Amino acid sequence: xxPKYNVLTDEQVRAIHEESIxxxxxxxxxxxxxxxxxVFQKEDQNVEGNRVHFTREFIEDKVRLAPAEFTLHAxxxxxxLVCGGDHIIYMPGYGAPFIHEVDGSRRKxxxxxxxxxxxxxxxxxxxxxxxxxxxxxxxxxxxIRHLKMLYSxxxxxxxxxxxxxxxxxxxxxxxxxxxxxxxxxEVIKEKPVLISLINSLTPLKYDxxxxxxxxxxxxxxxALVIASLVMAGSTGPAALAGTLALQNAEVLAxxxxxxSINPGTPVVYGSTSALSDMHSGSLSIGSPECALxxxxxxxxxxxxxxxxxxxxxxxxxxxxxxxxxYESMMTLMASTVTGINFVLHTAxxxxxxxxxxxxxxxxxxxxxxxLLHYMNGFHFDEDGMAFDVIAKVGPxxxxxxxxxxxxxxxREFRTxxxxxxxxxxxxxxxxIDTNERAHKKWQKVLANYVPPALDxxxxxxxxxxxxxxxxxxx
Amino acid sequence: xxPKYNVLTDEQVRAIHEESIxxxxxxxxxxxxxxxxxVFQKEDQNVEGNRVHFTREFIEDKVRLAPAEFTLHAxxxxxxLVCGGDHIIYMPGYGAPFIHEVDGSRRKxxxxxxxxxxxxxxxxxxxxxxxxxxxxxxxxxxxIRHLKMLYSxxxxxxxxxxxxxxxxxxxxxxxxxxxxxxxxxEVIKEKPVLISLINSLTPLKYDxxxxxxxxxxxxxxxALVIASLVMAGSTGPAALAGTLALQNAEVLAxxxxxxSINPGTPVVYGSTSALSDMHSGSLSIGSPECALxxxxxxxxxxxxxxxxxxxxxxxxxxxxxxxxxYESMMTLMASTVTGINFVLHTAxxxxxxxxxxxxxxxxxxxxxxxLLHYMNGFHFDEDGMAFDVIAKVGPxxxxxxxxxxxxxxxREFRTxxxxxxxxxxxxxxxxIDTNERAHKKWQKVLANYVPPALDxxxxxxxxxxxxxxxxxxx
Numbered sequence: 040x041x042p043k044y045n046v047l048t049d050e051q052v053r054a055i056h057e058e059s060i061x062x063x064x065x066x067x068x069x070x071x072x073x074x075x076x077x078v079f080q081k082e083d084q085n086v087e088g089n090r091v092h093f094t095r096e097f098i099e100d101k102v103r104l105a106p107a108e109f110t111l112h113a114x115x116x117x118x119x120l121v122c123g124g125d126h127i128i129y130m131p132g133y134g135a136p137f138i139h140e141v142d143g144s145r146r147k148x149x150x151x152x153x154x155x156x157x158x159x160x161x162x163x164x165x166x167x168x169x170x171x172x173x174x175x176x177x178x179x180x181x182x183i184r185h186l187k188m189l190y191s192x193x194x195x196x197x198x199x200x201x202x203x204x205x206x207x208x209x210x211x212x213x214x215x216x217x218x219x220x221x222x223x224x225e226v227i228k229e230k231p232v233l234i235s236l237i238n239s240l241t242p243l244k245y246d247x248x249x250x251x252x253x254x255x256x257x258x259x260x261x262a263l264v265i266a267s268l269v270m271a272g273s274t275g276p277a278a279l280a281g282t283l284a285l286q287n288a289e290v291l292a293x294x295x296x297x298x299s300i301n302p303g304t305p306v307v308y309g310s311t312s313a314l315s316d317m318h319s320g321s322l323s324i325g326s327p328e329c330a331l332x333x334x335x336x337x338x339x340x341x342x343x344x345x346x347x348x349x350x351x352x353x354x355x356x357x358x359x360x361x362x363x364x365y366e367s368m369m370t371l372m373a374s375t376v377t378g379i380n381f382v383l384h385t386a387x388x389x390x391x392x393x394x395x396x397x398x399x400x401x402x403x404x405x406x407x408x409x410l411l412h413y414m415n416g417f418h419f420d421e422d423g424m425a426f427d428v429i430a431k432v433g434p435x436x437x438x439x440x441x442x443x444x445x446x447x448x449x450r451e452f453r454t455x456x457x458x459x460x461x462x463x464x465x466x467x468x469x470x471i472d473t474n475e476r477a478h479k480k481w482q483k484v485l486a487n488y489v490p491p492a493l494d495x496x497x498x499x500x501x502x503x504x505x506x507x508x509x510x511x512x513x
Numbered sequence: 514x515x516p517k518y519n520v521l522t523d524e525q526v527r528a529i530h531e532e533s534i535x536x537x538x539x540x541x542x543x544x545x546x547x548x549x550x551x552v553f554q555k556e557d558q559n560v561e562g563n564r565v566h567f568t569r570e571f572i573e574d575k576v577r578l579a580p581a582e583f584t585l586h587a588x589x590x591x592x593x594l595v596c597g598g599d600h601i602i603y604m605p606g607y608g609a610p611f612i613h614e615v616d617g618s619r620r621k622x623x624x625x626x627x628x629x630x631x632x633x634x635x636x637x638x639x640x641x642x643x644x645x646x647x648x649x650x651x652x653x654x655x656x657i658r659h660l661k662m663l664y665s666x667x668x669x670x671x672x673x674x675x676x677x678x679x680x681x682x683x684x685x686x687x688x689x690x691x692x693x694x695x696x697x698x699e700v701i702k703e704k705p706v707l708i709s710l711i712n713s714l715t716p717l718k719y720d721x722x723x724x725x726x727x728x729x730x731x732x733x734x735x736a737l738v739i740a741s742l743v744m745a746g747s748t749g750p751a752a753l754a755g756t757l758a759l760q761n762a763e764v765l766a767x768x769x770x771x772x773s774i775n776p777g778t779p780v781v782y783g784s785t786s787a788l789s790d791m792h793s794g795s796l797s798i799g800s801p802e803c804a805l806x807x808x809x810x811x812x813x814x815x816x817x818x819x820x821x822x823x824x825x826x827x828x829x830x831x832x833x834x835x836x837x838x839y840e841s842m843m844t845l846m847a848s849t850v851t852g853i854n855f856v857l858h859t860a861x862x863x864x865x866x867x868x869x870x871x872x873x874x875x876x877x878x879x880x881x882x883x884l885l886h887y888m889n890g891f892h893f894d895e896d897g898m899a900f901d902v903i904a905k906v907g908p909x910x911x912x913x914x915x916x917x918x919x920x921x922x923x924r925e926f927r928t929x930x931x932x933x934x935x936x937x938x939x940x941x942x943x944x945i946d947t948n949e950r951a952h953k954k955w956q957k958v959l960a961n962y963v964p965p966a967l968d969x970x971x972x973x974x975x976x977x978x979x980x981x982x983x984x985x986x987x
Contacts, residue, residue, distance in 0.1 A: 044518040044850060051893055058898055069908040090908070143944060145937070243908035273913045277922035280891045281899025315913070316934045317922050323934050327887040327927055335891070355933060357940045361876050361947040362932050364838020369883065372846050376518060390937055402835050409843065413801040417754040417809070419525055424532055425755025432750075434543040434564070434717035439747045439789070448751035448791050453801055458836050459829060460790045460797050463619070463864055466831045470617060473835040 040125055041416045043378035046334040052342045058284035059291055060095045067092035068243045068292050072250035078299050093292065101295035107344045109305035111262060112232045114220060115197035115491060120167055122307060123346035128381050129407045130170035131160050132388035132395050136177060139389050139396040141478045143358055147177040154191050155485060156387065159400055161196030162488045165407035166386060171201025171236060174395045182512040185209045186505045189216050193501065197491040202233035202261065207251030210235065212508055214259045219500045228260035231305055239267045239289035241274040253293065257300040264348045264381060265293035266309025270322055273315035279328060283335050286312045307381050309348040310336035322391045325354035325366030330373040337377035350374025351384025352403035355391050359398045359474040363389060368406055375410040398477035405457035412453040422447050514599055515890045517852035520808040526816045532758035533765055534569050541566040542717045542766050546724035552773050567766065575769035581818045583779035585736060586704045588694060589671035589965060594641055596781060597820035602855050603881045604644035605634050606862035606869050610651060613863050613870040615952040617832055621651040622869065628665050629959060630861065633874055635670030636962045639881035640860060645675025645710060648869045656986040659683045660979045663690050667975065671965040676707035676735065681725030684709065686982055688733045693974045702734035705779055713741045713763035715748040727767065731774040738822045738855060739767035740783025744796055747789035753802060757809050760786045781855050783822040784810035796865045799828035799840030804847040811851040824848025825858025826877035829865050833872045833948040837863060842880055849884040872951035879931035886927040896921050
């Protein structure tokens with residue numbers, strides 16, 4: 040495993056921390072949820088209306104309670120995941136309301152798409168979990184969408200998945216569903232199975248929905264990604280370091296809240312800070328500034344000894360073209376080499392988070408495989424050093440027919456699964472580009488995928504619970 | 514400037530060095546050029562026929578004579594370049610015999626293409642020099658091609674350029690042309706103006722052409738990139754560490770030769786080691802293994818305290834598609850963050866070095882700008898930390914209209930020049946992809962480019978010399 044790339048000096052990390060503490064104490068933050076304010080009041084923080092001014096001690100002491108790493112449990116224990124340390128967890132995109140089609144058209148996301156992306160993530164060698172709202176189905180009523188999505192995540196794969204963060208009630212539903220699947224609340228409180236995405240409302244706010252979910256999951260001992268998406272230039276300053284300080288203040292406040300509710304709650308330091316493009320006014324997530332936010336966030340999270348979340352195959356492109364390729368590689372490579380642990384949006388994202396694409400998904404999956412191989416680095420054992428075969432072949436010789444080559448190429452070289460490496464003349468017969476190649480590939484993977492069996496009794500209980508809740512919610 | 518990313522431990526770098534020394538002493542190398550063998554003989558190395566076995570002391574002592582950095586001089590001193598240390602030099606591709614057209618067709622490279630790429634590199638903000646054989650014109654006789662290319666490099670831009678490495682005679686022509694341009698051999702011996710690309714013949718050989726050029730340039734005090742392209746699995750072992758050791762042995766021998774001829778000759782440690790794809794048998798330059806070779810080479814060169822050359826926008830794709838984007842970003846980003854100093858092939862390369870593409874050139878130029886911005890990192894001054902504006906705006910506020918934003922966005926944010934960042938609906942009116950956008954862009958840049966004036970007297974002398982040599986060579 041290659042070492043992590045640190046882009047900041049220790050002094051710079053400390054400067055970000057100090058400014059965040061100053062923001063939290065002098066400016067304060069707003070929390071749109073009474074129970075959260077009550078927690079801060081109980082912790083002797085300065086609460087005036089919705090505004091809370093924090094003390095340095097409170098923030099630093101609470102953040103220290105968060106674990107440096109934790110295990111997230113899957114229904115297939117082979118897919119249990121350690122989050123933190125040297126571990127990288129790749130997973131699909133999250134939340135896109137549109138599907139970008141191979142022909143360049145765009146349509147609303149449907150439940151079928153959700154199922155498909157869970158299956159593709161389930162089938163992938165490079166994606167470690169299936170994620171959460173892998174695409175946001177528009178053909179399912181908002182009130183019951185979380186139920187349908189959770190069931191699909193459970194039914195179509197046995198990898199880890201995420202819970203709903205849309206308010207306390209949906210979080211409670213997620214916890215209940217997980218309890219049915221894993222054998223009770225006490226079981227999952229000991230062994231967290233859900234991780235959910237809590238976003239601040241930049242600048243310096245959290246809304247009631249997110250806080251309700253945060254509190255429900257913290258009480259239930261489930262893991263939380265506590266994330267800030269500062270848009271530098273609009274919801275944050277036109278300053279990269281200042282954006283980090285603002286983001287950091289918001290994340291620290293969220294972590295401190297989770298630790299106040301349940302000390303030791305597994306949390307992940309989350310950053311999706313990005314750019315407000317000064318020319319178009321659009322959110323830009325494929326820019327070098329985003330790669331800088333990702334890189335610094337990995338290191339800031341290490342400063343607090345908590346796992347980090349950022350990055351993914353982020354891009355502003357509208358289609359699966361060269362820009363989608365180079366922007367996504369920049370942000371995914373930045374995440375990977377700087378040591379981001381939990382890489383939401385690894386696969387499928389197009390159009391600054393607005394669309395998922397099946398073809399992009401397969402492209403990103405290939406990129407994930409490439410970067411995992413990169414991070415594996417070199418073997419310095421005898422076969423890896425290969426002195427004997429170099430000496431044997433000598434000047435002007437050839438290695439292809441050597442036993443050493445046959446023995447070692449699988450360990451040393453990654454086989455491309457999507458990328459084209461044939462000679463030009465072979466390629467020129469059909470002239471197929473990445474987009475078309477990816478289109479064929481996902482259809483084949485999906486056709487061959489058999490979802491892992493789910494215990495019939497558990498399946499029945501899940502369906503009953505969901506039917507009961509759906510009847511009540513609709 | 515961000516710090517450099519080291520992928521190896523010091524111990525691993527030393528292991529590569531030790532194995533290379535062992536290869537050079539126990540296996541030896543072959544040199545197909547009498548004058549080079551004579552140099553080694555004079556240095557008391559063990560020469561038998563073409564085979565030379567080296568001592569540790571010879572290699573280590575000679576490599577120590579190479580400067581850690583040097584200045585390459587341009588006819589416009591504003592374009593002088595420091596090679597080494599924290600400096601990055603980006604430049605176009607090198608040597609492609611084909612041009613890939615925007616419509617997906619492929620044709621032979623023409624002299625007009627060479628002129629065009631020199632102009633595009635001359636116009637670029639992100640490319641620091643114009644390079645060497647930026648594309649290999651097939652409509653010019655091989656015998657006089659170097660003369661035409663050098664004249665184009667001089668006439669169409671005032672940035673630094675490279676000399677011909679195809680044998681002693683063409684190197685001498687290059688030196689003579691540079692002498693005319695810069696005012697004499699003594700002038701350029703003091704202030705190197707040419708840098709030329711010497712390649713070993715892996716495994717463990719150098720041919721007479723390359724050695725002749727190496728010796729001519731070393732004698733004239735001109736800079737040399739001494740590079741090895743090991744194809745792991747065919748011309749090298751199926752082992753990444755072993756490939757590095759083999760490459761390193763070849764480069765060290767070349768550097769030692771240059772330093773034996775003229776101690777202090779500016780040299781660059783070059784690596785383009787790549788993969789022999791086990792399935793297609795093709796050279797693969799866009800693989801994660803290549804990114805590992807690039808990354809390690811930067812660090813190995815630092816161990817020897819010499820500048821490094823590698824990387825670029827390398828890829829195996831046949832067209833300017835997503836694969837061209839993600840592979841090129843992986844290799845260019847690996848080069849950039851690990852501290853490669855001299856990045857040949859930054860712009861334009863497609864098809865594992867076989868083709869140049871105008872559209873790819875513009876795409877890579879954008880990537881180069883993105884990565885330079887990434888490497889610039891963060892500003893930790895008062896404006897960069899932005900505390901005052903964060904405090905002023907407060908929870909729920911907006912930064913767009915703040916004076917701080919107007920003042921700082923240009924310093925903090927890079928403006929995209931090719932990448933699309935408009936909202937989806939704006940984009941959907943025309944649905945233009947990166948390839949088409951790049952096509953329009955290079956035509957515009959080329960149409961607006963005015964080559965910098967060249968002194969008429971010097972121009973005349975250059976033309977006279979070239980005409981005289983061409984008459985003799987044809």
